Amino acid sequence: MGKGPHNARTPITGATLGSVAGTASVADVVDRATAAFAVWRNAPGPLRGELVRRLGEQLRIHKADLARIVQLEVGKIESEALGEVQEMIDICDFAVGLSRQLHGLTIASERPGHRLMEQWHPMGPTAVITAFNFPVAVWSWNAALALVCGNPVIWKPSELTPLTAIATQALFDKAAAGLDVPPNVSQMVLGDGAVGAELVASAGVSIVSATGSTAMGRKVAPIVAARFGRSILELGGNNAAIIAPSADMELVVRGVTFSAAGTAGQRCTSLRRLIVHNSRLDEVTTRLTKAFASLPVGSPLDAGTLVGPLITPKAMSQMNDALDSARAQGGTVLVGGERHLAQEAPDAAYMRPAIVSMPSQSEIVHTETFAPILYVMAYNEFDEAVQLHNEVPQGLASSVFTTDVREAERFCSAAGSDCGIANVNIGPSGAEIGGAFGGEKTTGGGRESGSDAWKAYMRRATNTINYSNSLPLAQGVQFG
Numbered sequence: 151m152g153k154g155p156h157n158a159r160t161p162i163t164g165a166t167l168g169s170v171a172g173t174a175s176v177a178d179v180v181d182r183a184t185a186a187f188a189v190w191r192n193a194p195g196p197l198r199g200e201l202v203r204r205l206g207e208q209l210r211i212h213k214a215d216l217a218r219i220v221q222l223e224v225g226k227i228e229s230e231a232l233g234e235v236q237e238m239i240d241i242c243d244f245a246v247g248l249s250r251q252l253h254g255l256t257i258a259s260e261r262p263g264h265r266l267m268e269q270w271h272p273m274g275p276t277a278v279i280t281a282f283n284f285p286v287a288v289w290s291w292n293a294a295l296a297l298v299c300g301n302p303v304i305w306k307p308s309e310l311t312p313l314t315a316i317a318t319q320a321l322f323d324k325a326a327a328g329l330d331v332p333p334n335v336s337q338m339v340l341g342d343g344a345v346g347a348e349l350v351a352s353a354g355v356s357i358v359s360a361t362g363s364t365a366m367g368r369k370v371a372p373i374v375a376a377r378f379g380r381s382i383l384e385l386g387g388n389n390a391a392i393i394a395p396s397a398d399m400e401l402v403v404r405g406v407t408f409s410a411a412g413t414a415g416q417r418c419t420s421l422r423r424l425i426v427h428n429s430r431l432d433e434v435t436t437r438l439t440k441a442f443a444s445l446p447v448g449s450p451l452d453a454g455t456l457v458g459p460l461i462t463p464k465a466m467s468q469m470n471d472a473l474d475s476a477r478a479q480g481g482t483v484l485v486g487g488e489r490h491l492a493q494e495a496p497d498a499a500y501m502r503p504a505i506v507s508m509p510s511q512s513e514i515v516h517t518e519t520f521a522p523i524l525y526v527m528a529y530n531e532f533d534e535a536v537q538l539h540n541e542v543p544q545g546l547a548s549s550v551f552t553t554d555v556r557e558a559e560r561f562c563s564a565a566g567s568d569c570g571i572a573n574v575n576i577g578p579s580g581a582e583i584g585g586a587f588g589g590e591k592t593t594g595g596g597r598e599s600g601s602d603a604w605k606a607y608m609r610r611a612t613n614t615i616n617y618s619n620s621l622p623l624a625q626g627v628q629f630g
Contacts, residue, residue, distance in 0.1 A: 164497025263618020
């Protein structure tokens with residue numbers, strides 16, 4: 151695809167939605183962002199917040215319209231598409247409040263007549279590289295914070311979802327109209343990985359926030375590090391839930407089914423591994439098999455559908471390959487795994503969510519497949535379950551279902567889950583914007599959205615202010 155025009159398609163039918171032109175010059179976009187930064191960094195925080203507040207208002211007005219584009223371009227069911235836009239609105243609200251709270255510390259000095267303080271300053275142009283599965287929410291997590299922190303934003307959306315990006319940029323432009331905002335404080339670059347690579351390598355880009363596969367992150371991180379830029383990486387997830395002997399089975403069935411099958415298993419936080427105590431194994435597999443078999447799979451535009459299509463036929467092939475590997479490694483498919491609506495939608499990729507019973511020591515369970523496959527394994531002791539949970543290379547989201555407070559606390563302790571997100575009695579999928587989002591190990595270590603994730607978009611300056619008439623040195627040093 152490169153920088154030339156390409157076709158946007160819908161996974162619902164495989165049909166073409168329109169033709170989109172690529173960005174002619176990434177360097178020009180970065181130059182414009184650099185010019186915008188010279189002005190935007192000096193704008194008062196509340197003015198930056200006003201821009202984001204207006205964006206939130208536009209999203210409220212056009213929530214249903216933007217959600218429908220998300221449906222068409224990603225294949226999400228209506229409630230999930232609406233939820234994604236609501237997430238954008240929520241992070242705008244968070245960032246508006248933050249715009250008046252970008253505070254540092256005042257620190258006691260060891261020297262008489264001196265004061266130590268720290269300030270947080272804007273970093274510079276911020277590239278936001280997003281994946282197809284959350285085509286607008288992840289941009290907003292980054293953009294809302296970067297903008298109130300004083301950084302211009304350059305968005306590289308997935309080449310699979312250009313239309314949602316174009317629509318969102320139009321809403322941003324409408325929000326900025328009439329406000330004292332420099333031009334080009336938010337821009338887009340459209341194209342394939344080559345366009346993204348040019349953006350990542352640009353010395354004019356201070357921060358690169360990249361969401362995608364671990365393989366993508368392995369390419370991005372060293373390039374940004376080599377030029378001493380800053381990376382915020384949110385990469386692969388191979389998320390698990392532990393089902394303890396005391397688990398509430400009603401919560402388990404609902405939480406596991408949504409986390410594993412929602413968005414057709416195409417969330418970075420989708421549940422992929424279920425680690426079940428032997429005393430509950432038969433009950434869990436029986437009830438989940440029944441729940442999975444009853445899931446309505448079909449067009450996300452139809453009322454009642456809960457599972458839409460995979461994003462591309464290639465994703466369907468990867469799911470089939472993973473199921474073949476699971477069988478070869480001793481796994482048994484308990485339910486699902488078949489293609490659906492092949493005659494009605496031959497160019498689309500509908501698959502029934504699958505549950506696979508696996509031996510605990512299997513290579514395939516260490517690999518993330520972006521599809522609705524849930525591997526089920528058994529354990530005897532809680533420490534064994536935690537070990538199974540942590541032995542994969544990814545470290546994004548995790549959960550435990552238990553009514554034993556000791557197990558819950560152990561799971562959330564330093565000796566428990568090694569993930570960035572650890573939940574109790576809910577699945578790993580479905581984060582709120584109030585908490586920092588991200589994970590450890592090959593998930594990349596980045597944090598986005600809430601809490602103090604805003605600090606990743608700023609640089610820290612420590613100031614020492616001498617308001618006395620003398621010049622004592624630190625640590626009692628005498629010179630002269």
